[in-house]
Amino acid sequence: MSSPLTTPLVEATGIVKRYGPTVALADGRLTVLPGESHALVGRNGAGKSTLVTVLTGLQAPDEGTVRFDGEPAPPLTDRDAWRGKVACVYQKPTVVPELTVAENLFINRQPTSRGGVISWRRLRTEAAELLDTWDVHVDPEARTADLKVEDRQMVEIARALSFGARFIVLDEPTAQLDNREIERLFTRMRALQESGVTFLFISHHLQEVYEVCQTVTVLRDARWITTAPVADLPRRALVEAMAGESIAELEVQLRELDTKAPVLLDARGLTSESYENVDLTVRRGEVVGLAGSSGSGKVELAESFTGLYTPTGGTAQLDGEKLPFGDVQAALKAGVGCVPRDRHGQGLVFGMSIGDNATMTVLDRLGRFGFVGTDRKRAFATELIDRLDIHTEGPEQPVSDLSGGNAQKVVMARALASDPRLLVLINPTAGVDVKSKESLLARMDSARDDGTAVLVVSDELDDLRRCDRVLVLFHGRVVAEHSAGWRDHELIASIEGVDHG
Numbered sequence: 001m002s003s004p005l006t007t008p009l010v011e012a013t014g015i016v017k018r019y020g021p022t023v024a025l026a027d028g029r030l031t032v033l034p035g036e037s038h039a040l041v042g043r044n045g046a047g048k049s050t051l052v053t054v055l056t057g058l059q060a061p062d063e064g065t066v067r068f069d070g071e072p073a074p075p076l077t078d079r080d081a082w083r084g085k086v087a088c089v090y091q092k093p094t095v096v097p098e099l100t101v102a103e104n105l106f107i108n109r110q111p112t113s114r115g116g117v118i119s120w121r122r123l124r125t126e127a128a129e130l131l132d133t134w135d136v137h138v139d140p141e142a143r144t145a146d147l148k149v150e151d152r153q154m155v156e157i158a159r160a161l162s163f164g165a166r167f168i169v170l171d172e173p174t175a176q177l178d179n180r181e182i183e184r185l186f187t188r189m190r191a192l193q194e195s196g197v198t199f200l201f202i203s204h205h206l207q208e209v210y211e212v213c214q215t216v217t218v219l220r221d222a223r224w225i226t227t228a229p230v231a232d233l234p235r236r237a238l239v240e241a242m243a244g245e246s247i248a249e250l251e252v253q254l255r256e257l258d259t260k261a262p263v264l265l266d267a268r269g270l271t272s273e274s275y276e277n278v279d280l281t282v283r284r285g286e287v288v289g290l291a292g293s294s295g296s297g298k299v300e301l302a303e304s305f306t307g308l309y310t311p312t313g314g315t316a317q318l319d320g321e322k323l324p325f326g327d328v329q330a331a332l333k334a335g336v337g338c339v340p341r342d343r344h345g346q347g348l349v350f351g352m353s354i355g356d357n358a359t360m361t362v363l364d365r366l367g368r369f370g371f372v373g374t375d376r377k378r379a380f381a382t383e384l385i386d387r388l389d390i391h392t393e394g395p396e397q398p399v400s401d402l403s404g405g406n407a408q409k410v411v412m413a414r415a416l417a418s419d420p421r422l423l424v425l426i427n428p429t430a431g432v433d434v435k436s437k438e439s440l441l442a443r444m445d446s447a448r449d450d451g452t453a454v455l456v457v458s459d460e461l462d463d464l465r466r467c468d469r470v471l472v473l474f475h476g477r478v479v480a481e482h483s484a485g486w487r488d489h490e491l492i493a494s495i496e497g498v499d500h501g
Helices: 048-055 079-083 101-105 120-133 149-162 179-194 206-212 235-243 298-305 328-334 343-347 354-358 360-365 374-388 404-417 434-449 488-495
Strands: 010-019 022-032 037-041 063-068 086-089 167-171 198-202 215-220 223-229 263-271 278-283 287-291 313-318 336-339 422-426 453-457 469-474 477-483
Touching: 010 048, 022 037, 022 048, 022 198, 022 215, 037 048, 037 206, 048 063, 048 167, 048 198, 086 149, 101 120, 101 149, 120 149, 149 167, 149 179, 179 198, 179 206, 198 206, 206 235, 215 235, 223 235, 235 434, 263 298, 263 453, 278 453, 278 477, 287 298, 287 488, 298 422, 298 453, 328 336, 336 404, 404 422, 404 434, 422 434, 434 453, 469 488, 477 488
Parallel strands: 022 223, 037 198, 037 215, 086 167, 167 198, 287 453, 287 469, 336 422, 422 453
Antiparallel strands: 010 022, 010 063, 215 223, 263 278, 263 313, 469 477
8 A cells, every 4th residue: 555655646625616506516625545446435416426527627626626646637628638647437338339449449549551541450459459458358359339348347447548547437337237247347456456557436335345445535415524544434434424414224124024915916937038937926015126147137037027028938917917018008007117227228308307207107197188287297296206305496307407316216206106016126226325225215115015016126235135035046047035034145145156056
């Protein structure tokens, strides 16, 4: 580790950023030493993204200073100078999917011959050398769209390093990775650290902070709260620093399941390219979890019930009636509500208001003959906003203005608006802060109490802990069932294939 006398690689002091009347950052501070992995944590809306835009030269602060290696940050107009200092690998890839790895690595700076024509041979050679230098095992001629998420991230990191940057911001890098892929990413991070690369690591998964980071900085309500060695900050203290109040450890109360409650969802022998011969039941007022790695088939299975896929074999009934496959509207009409896996791509229409998004599935109830009553829609949307505790100025506010946690609550509001008999939740708390997570899970609990059958797919153990049962899929097959009260190591062993052949 660096000594206290080491010049910080990055130092941000007194950063203030306003957008009109909104103060996005009132006192941003960050000191990152060379060669460390430094975590930046805080609830959605704490100011993390704003600080990153300042650190990466996308926007100038209204007040405060940024220094690299003790020197003032370059002017915003000098993009090349910024690329030589810092790069951000976002949750959404910035590579061009249709281009090869080599083309992405040297986009807009391809090696040319004397005549100014691109030298494809040199491009491939230099790309292979760059990947080899940073120990990235990817074919330079592979189409980037065909890469796994973790390999695409490593290509983005290699591209940043090729500009000379040694400070890499990783923004929610594990959001789309399974446990094995996360461990491989962390192994690569540690190797790059030893080669002189420094990371700023942003994640809502606090356990990851303890696994891969040496130092953590907490932002809350647009202000710096604390910076401390990770080893000196217990998890409970970290959560309290983020929340600004004492949070008792969540004790999940195991409740008695009514085994005489009628079965609402009854699936037999479901088979597709992603899963095989799955039998599944969910009773009225029961929450069943689906766990497994990213290639287990758990998401595809859940999405089949929402009408996104048609299985090649098997049947499913909802409340005694055949469930329509391959038709989202028909599934909705049959009584299926859904929080999809990607709120950006599948869950929200960003050009529309919060009220429009929340009531999209129930417009037929709010008017007759295709005419929607404005007052009725507004009243219904307001009721949903109150029910989900969505922090907003009102139903007319654009949904694009919301933080991740509140945006996810809008998706949940729409899923509940139709009073579904089956509620399918796919990674319902991904990328949201601690308080929003608790609010979303409370809505899941109340849906269960109302007699809804709930199916939850999640990579988060905290989401699955509230389930009455958790089924584990491994390579498309159900390999284990865990009743409520399971221990973490038991479930993880099933997910990782440790306790079965």
